[in-house]
Amino acid sequence: MQYKLNLITFLFVSFLLILTVGCSSGTAEATEPSGNDNNTEETSAPEVTTEVVFWHSMGGVNGETLEGMIEDFNDSQDDIFVKPIFQGGYADSLTKLKTSLNSNSGPAIMQSNFISSGPMIDTKKIAPIQDFVDLENYDLSQLDGNVLGAYEMDGQLNAMPFNASTLLMYYNKDMFEAAGLDPNDPPETYEEVKAASAQLSGDGKYGASFGVSSYYIEQFITVQGAELVDNGNGREGLATKSLLNTQEAVDTYTWWKDMVDSGYMLNLGTNVADTHQAFLSEQVGMTLGSTAALKKMLNGAEGKFEVGTAFIPHPEAKTGEGGVSVGGGSLYIMNNKPTEVQQAAWEVIKYLMEPEQQAHWYINTGYFSINKLAYDLPEVVEALEQFPQFTTALEQLEVALENNAGSNAGKGPVLGVYPDARTVTTEAMEKVLNDAQTPKEALDEAAEEITKKITRYNETVQ
Amino acid sequence: MAKDQKVMQSIPVLSSSKTKMKHKPKHLRIDQIAGYGFIMPTVILLSMFVFYPFFQSIYLSFFMTDPLGNVVKFVGFQNYVELFTDKEFLNSLKITFLFTVFTVPTGIFIALILAVLTNNKSKGMRGFQFIFALPIAMSVGTSSIIWLLLFNPTAGVLNYLLNVVGVESIQWLTNPDWALLSISIMTIWMGLGLDFIILLAGLQAIPDDLYESAKIDGAGSLTIFTKITIPLLSPTIFFVLIISVINALQAFGQFNVLTGGGPMKSTNVFVFSLYQEAFVNFQFGLGSTRAFVLFVIIVLLTWIQFKVGEKKVHYQ
Structure with a gap:
């Protein structure tokens, strides 16, 4: 009996020992590669190489294209091995990044969307691209200065724009023709969109369906030349106040609601993909989407109808006041990695900026090339001839630059509390569309709420 | 308390060995x-994943955190004051309770009916039992994605079926009046498997001779159901009720995938607002405050359920 009990005790003590040993060896394994990134020779990378972990948010066609380019890079040399990891949408990815920053498990290159500039800078864990540029006098002049401008603060380039996009209005040329509208003269103003929608609507079809996305709303305000937050759109210092309740915003919300109430616009809520689906199944004549959706739209409409691309509309009274700001994303190098890894990450970014790479990226995704030399390459010239829709984004940006002339409104806001601000912005639209509040009331309340969040945030980032 | 005593009595082996031990202190040690050895793995795991985070969360609820979630400064009860003065707090509590009321009774009722219907030895019943228990094998994420497709306003099956019978399409997830109801329907389906299995097990534990003697005494099937099945099943139903209520109060996955708390915060349940504060806005202080308040609410509710429910439960 006593022997048996001793045996049980012994077994349990050994079980506990195994458990502890198991745990500790587990953590040792987990921390080693990340804590000591240049030692990855033995573990992951096949050659004697520096491993660069690259977190991106490119799904679908765009993701395949990006991973293909990275594979080409890995095959082209032996010193650097890039490991791309898809981390879901930009918002999810940013959340994961923030969680990873207190350990060393994060990436060396982080792809982040434009609106996350504020949160990214405030992490204080980014190595500004400007440092790498200055170190070797990298020639920035071949890149689009206007796109770079969006990522510059105090004359310092924080991130390298990689996938630049603007918001576009997509329209169904066949439906336009059937409704007696000129398929080559899409509506340009709020008023014209409404008039065209009136003609397109009926028979279970709608003139338009715009996803209730904060990005779209922000762009509608930006094209009118208005800023979204104070302190020069957050570019001359930490923003302290939301400007979401300006007349420009009220006009936009009023117009949007009017479209829905008149039965010209199908409201499918916040899910942008649903509006695209409705567009591709020819239920609606117009929809909004980033240039990055262009390839998807062209593929989806193939054999069914011809896709047209147009500038996003603005109120007639505000013609020439502003233009879209650059959307899409950029690449950050994280400074919590060893210098060699950061340098390797810079090499990767330089490779992705080469004209050939940018050309490939452009014609396969719809994100426009940041390297100006890419537009002279034969494959790009050919693609633009075949799909003139690709040029709309460029033209739109050109007009925007002319109108904005370096204004902070046109560069887009830099705001730390961007995830919350976006939720509040879309909620305000939902409240308006569901008759819970008037546009003015909803926006006043939203601006107040965002300001409250900004105040709280600013207290924590000194 | 009475139950605890019963539990103690029901472990005669241990208590007898205890009296024997008194004379042999070495054995006792x-x-x-050995006893501590047995519970140690559980204690270690619970401490790591439940108790430590729990106390850490209470601690964090008194602090403000920076964008990375690091503690910046002590703010006392400010987070609590902010939470209780936030009008969204009451709204989100209301939605959470509505959701519980929609899902729990309906879910248990349907599961009970299915369990009673399939609890017989007819041919093919195994197959039905398997089918009804199937939702248990699905994760919240998978179920939500499936229902996201069903709910799709333009290409979804539900609206297609409605249109076939001549009813207009419903904006399942984008109409604030419908969104919570839609998610409740989905949640009832998702919870059905677990409720069904537990209730079925409870039914199968009821001895056949009780039914037989009732039948000999001439009881009809309704009488048998209300006088024998329900009372004898009441501990199981009570158990299902408690865990369903806790599950409903803690529901999150389906809200995150299907609506993201919208439209117009009409599905902004408590745990979703917690998640939003802590893991999207990185205000761990505000998030922890919500977590602690939710904990208190759940403990209170469970305590009330025990107080009220225990009297009505028939333990054999």
């Missing part, structure tokens, strides 16, 4: 070590 070894027994104790």
Whole structure:
């Protein structure tokens, strides 16, 4: 009996020992590669190489294209091995990044969307691209200065724009023709969109369906030349106040609601993909989407109808006041990695900026090339001839630059509390569309709420 | 308390060995070590994943955190004051309770009916039992994605079926009046498997001779159901009720995938607002405050359920 009990005790003590040993060896394994990134020779990378972990948010066609380019890079040399990891949408990815920053498990290159500039800078864990540029006098002049401008603060380039996009209005040329509208003269103003929608609507079809996305709303305000937050759109210092309740915003919300109430616009809520689906199944004549959706739209409409691309509309009274700001994303190098890894990450970014790479990226995704030399390459010239829709984004940006002339409104806001601000912005639209509040009331309340969040945030980032 | 005593009595082996131990202190010590050894793995795991985070969360609820979630400064009860003065707090509590009321009774009722219907030895019943228990094998994420497709306003099956019978399409997830109801329907389906299995097990534990003697006494099937099945099943139903209520109060996955708390915060349940504060806005202080308040609410509710429910439950 006593022997048996001793045996049980012994077994349990050994079980506990195994458990502890198991745990500790587990953590040792987990921390080693990340804590000591240049030692990855033995573990992951096949050659004697520096491993660069690259977190991106490119799904679908765009993701395949990006991973293909990275594979080409890995095959082209032996010193650097890039490991791309898809981390879901930009918002999810940013959340994961923030969680990873207190350990060393994060990436060396982080792809982040434009609106996350504020949160990214405030992490204080980014190595500004400007440092790498200055170190070797990298020639920035071949890149689009206007796109770079969006990522510059105090004359310092924080991130390298990689996938630049603007918001576009997509329209169904066949439906336009059937409704007696000129398929080559899409509506340009709020008023014209409404008039065209009136003609397109009926028979279970709608003139338009715009996803209730904060990005779209922000762009509608930006094209009118208005800023979204104070302190020069957050570019001359930490923003302290939301400007979401300006007349420009009220006009936009009023117009949007009017479209829905008149039965010209199908409201499918916040899910942008649903509006695209409705567009591709020819239920609606117009929809909004980033240039990055262009390839998807062209593929989806193939054999069914011809896709047209147009500038996003603005109120007639505000013609020439502003233009879209650059959307899409950029690449950050994280400074919590060893210098060699950061340098390797810079090499990767330089490779992705080469004209050939940018050309490939452009014609396969719809994100426009940041390297100006890419537009002279034969494959790009050919693609633009075949799909003139690709040029709309460029033209739109050109007009925007002319109108904005370096204004902070046109560069887009830099705001730390961007995830919350976006939720509040879309909620305000939902409240308006569901008759819970008037546009003015909803926006006043939203601006107040965002300001409250900004105040709280600013207290924590000194 | 009465139940605890019953539990103690129902472990005669242990208590008899205890009296024997009194004369042999050495054995007692070894027994104790063995006993602690047995519970140690659970204690270690619970401490790591439940108790430590729990106390850490209470601690964080008194602080403000920077964008990375690091503690910046002590703010006392400010987070609590902010939470209780936030009008969204009451709204989100209301939605959470509505959701519980929509899902729990309906879910248990349907599961009970299905369990009673399939609890017989007819041919093919195994197959039905398997089918009804199937939702248990699905994760919240998978179920939500499936229902996201069903709910799709333009290409979804539900609206297609409605249109076939001549009813207009419903904006399942984008109409604030419908969104919570839609998610409730989905949640009832998702919870059905677990409720069904537990209730079925409870039914199968009821001895056949009780039914037989009732039948001999001439009881009809309704009488048998209300006088024998329900009372004898009441501990199981009570158990299902408690865990369903806790599950409903803690529901999150389906809200995150299907609506993201919208439209117009009409599905902004408590745990979703917690998640939003802590893991999207990185205000761990505000998030922890919500977590602690939710904990208190759940403990209170469970305590009330025990107080009220225990009297009505028939333990054999």
